Amino acid sequence: MNISKENIDDLNAVIKLTVEKKDYESRVDEVLKDYRKKANMPGFRPGKVPAGMIKKMYGNQVMADQVNKIVSEEVSKYLHESELDILGEPLPSESQESIDFETQDNFQFNFDIALAPEFEVKLSKRDKLPYYSIEVTDEMLEQQIKQATSRFATSEKAEEATEESLIKGDFVQLDQEGNSLEEGIQAEDVVVSAVSINSEEAKAKLVGAKVGDEIVLNPKGTFNDAQQVSYMLKVSAEEAEQIDGDFKFTIKEINDYVPAEMNQELFDQVLGEGIVTSEGEFKAKIKEDLEKTLAYESEYKFLMDAKEKLMGKTEIALPEAFLKRWILTVNHDKEDINAETIDNDMPKYMEDLKWQLIKNNIIKANEIKIEENDVLEVAKKSAKMQFMQYGLSNIPEEHLESYAKDMMKQEDQRRNMAETAVQEKVMAFVKEAVKLDEKTVNREEFNKLFEKN
Secondary structure: OOOEEEOOOOOOOEEEEEHHHHHHHHHHHHHHHHHHHHHHOOOOOOOOOOOOHHHHHHHHHHHHHHHHHHHHHHHHHHHOOOOOOEEEEEEOOOOOOOOOOOOOOOOOEEEEEOOOOOOOOOOOOOEEEEEEEEEEOOHHHHHHHHHHHHHHEEEEEEOOOOOEEEEEEEEEEEEOOOOOOOOOEEEEEEEEHHHOOOHHHHHHHOOOOOOEEEEOHHHHHHOOOHHHHHHHHHHHHHHHHHHHOOOEEEEEEEEEOOOOOOOHHHHHHHOOOOOOOOOOHHHHHHHHHHHHHHHHHHHHHHHHHHHHHHHHHOOOEEEEEOOOHHHHOOOOOOOOOHHHHHHHHHHHHHHHHHHHHHHHHHHHHOOOOHHHHHHHHHHHHHHHHHHOOOOOOOOOOOHHHHHHHEEEEEEEEHHHHHHHHHHHHHHHHHHHHHHEEEEEOHHHHHHHHOOOE
16 A cells, blocks of 8 residues: 655645555455355355355445545545645545446545645734724613613503503404494403504503593504504404504503612622622622623624734635535535535635634644633633523523533534634734724724724
């Protein structure tokens, strides 16, 4: 057996592998012996079928299987031992001659490979990158506090409806004279709120209304669309489309939500027991949490700016023709991926690959290590963000870690988190290597930064 590499250019090479009869003969014999032991054919006792007959029946197929296994093993071994840095995977060479396992004893296999380009990522304090911190304004802080007090609000019955009241009542369909239709649509215990209604006329009728009042509304003009009419009147979407007339809405109950008071009970509910003990401490902690949340956005913007900077200053040549072949090969079973779609998507793919190579180069050149704990920390941050979306900001550390570890058991999620951990380590390195131009901006100014891109 002989294996070697022949360079075509800086980015493409061919691995040539010769497999001779002596390389596979003993393996084939062992398989055929096993076949003979298990063979059960008419006229022969089990395990006594002539070896020649077994070889005639299965020899070529077994030889093909064993030769292909040897090829796969030897190519993988060669790539590992030679420490070749390749892109994608080896592909059967376009110049590969046909193989005939019925007539040949010795075989020549050729595989095209793409060599990872050699380049250097150069960073110094002469490189300047902006870092935008989003200012936490009093308005933003008050909004967060309002959300907290609303989340733990209590419901109280009210005599008169306000714009934000929840109004429960019954709908009854009316005829053209304003009388109730016996066979018309009726819906009981429907809850509406003036704040969710676009019609100013309908809203004016509800605001100030009292229990027992009867209000005439046209659902088609009152609610946003047929789907909402369907929900309110408890009819099908098709029926809702046909409705165009007045209904009487009789108010049975009015409820107002009273925001929670600023007291120790609220502090404990929002942040956890005993974390803060005064309104001043509560606001400071809410502001701190808000700053941490906004920091994620700042980090994302820095990532975009760093990526643009590094991509722009690093020249990387890529073997595009090979990569197109490889993508088409690994996606051969997907109907929506073909040569045309690959051509259209190639610029994006090349950009993603270039960025991946740059990150890998930084990691390798600077001996950056990604530990299991780094991935866990990413998982914990992800878990915390999920809980915060539901207003849960006081999850105990042990519960947060347990939830994060459960997330990491899912292969796709773990892979994404590991990639995020890599990216965070790379960005931390970049921050230290370049000069940061730190700027504080308001939310509107920060959002406009993305419009420029």
